[in-house]
Amino acid sequence: GNSVTQMEGPVTLSEEAFLTINCTYTATGYPSLFWYVQYPGEGLQLLLKATKADDKGSNKGFEATYRKETTSFHLEKGSVQVSDSAVYFCALPPPNSGYALNFGKGTSLLVTP
Amino acid sequence: ETGVTQSPTHLIKTRGQQVTLRCSSQSGHNTVSWYQQALGQGPQFIFQYYREEENGRGNFPPRFSGLQFPNYSSELNVNALELDDSALYLCASSQSRTGNTEAFFGQGTRLTVV
Numbered sequence: 001g002n003s004v005t006q007m008e009g010p011v012t013l014s015e016e017a018f019l020t021i022n023c024t025y026t027a028t029g030y031p032s033l034f035w036y037v038q039y040p041g042e043g044l045q046l047l048l049k050a051t052k053a054d055d056k057g058s059n060k061g062f063e064a065t066y067r068k069e070t071t072s073f074h075l076e077k078g079s080v081q082v083s084d085s086a087v088y089f090c091a092l093p094p095p096n097s098g099y100a101l102n103f104g105k106g107t108s109l110l111v112t113p
Numbered sequence: 114e115t116g117v118t119q120s121p122t123h124l125i126k127t128r129g130q131q132v133t134l135r136c137s138s139q140s141g142h143n144t145v146s147w148y149q150q151a152l153g154q155g156p157q158f159i160f161q162y163y164r165e166e167e168n169g170r171g172n173f174p175p176r177f178s179g180l181q182f183p184n185y186s187s188e189l190n191v192n193a194l195e196l197d198d199s200a201l202y203l204c205a206s207s208q209s210r211t212g213n214t215e216a217f218f219g220q221g222t223r224l225t226v227v
Binding site for chain 1: 119146148153155157161163168169171203205212213215217219220221
């Protein structure tokens, strides 16, 4: 089935540092790819998505490009803030655009002042 | 528009008991999915309801069951609770039953089984 593999955390960065969180996927066809974020004590929020190869999703300064050649969907941000501290999940639906989502294990990010 | 709301926010149960968790979907959404998130892990899909019918199920035993009501709100029931059922239970609603549609999550119910 479709699955994602995320880099292990935790990731600790100083404010204004550059962020990359790696995500690679295994998929049948070309499903949509998602990044969700979970702030402490809260549910998940959609951060960005890309629906086809070479698409770039972006939101709140975060970006991720759907790379078919490398089967990757890495999350990047040029300058992180303390408020970006959260857990980030890469996700995709099961084969045949099936219901629900398969999530990675999550990458915890801590940004220090 | 109101978002996805879940109740209760926290719950403590004893092994062997039964529990019911509730979810109100976002206005206009006819699909509700339930996930279990163990500590330090990503959410695992339990099942999905679309227009009051179960539309798909993950790798969870039959003691995990659910309902969806005509207003598209939903319940998750777990019978014969086990210690490993301790987790954050997340409900997500969406406008479509396909996984390519954005899902909106509630804040979750933290279940502790002792």
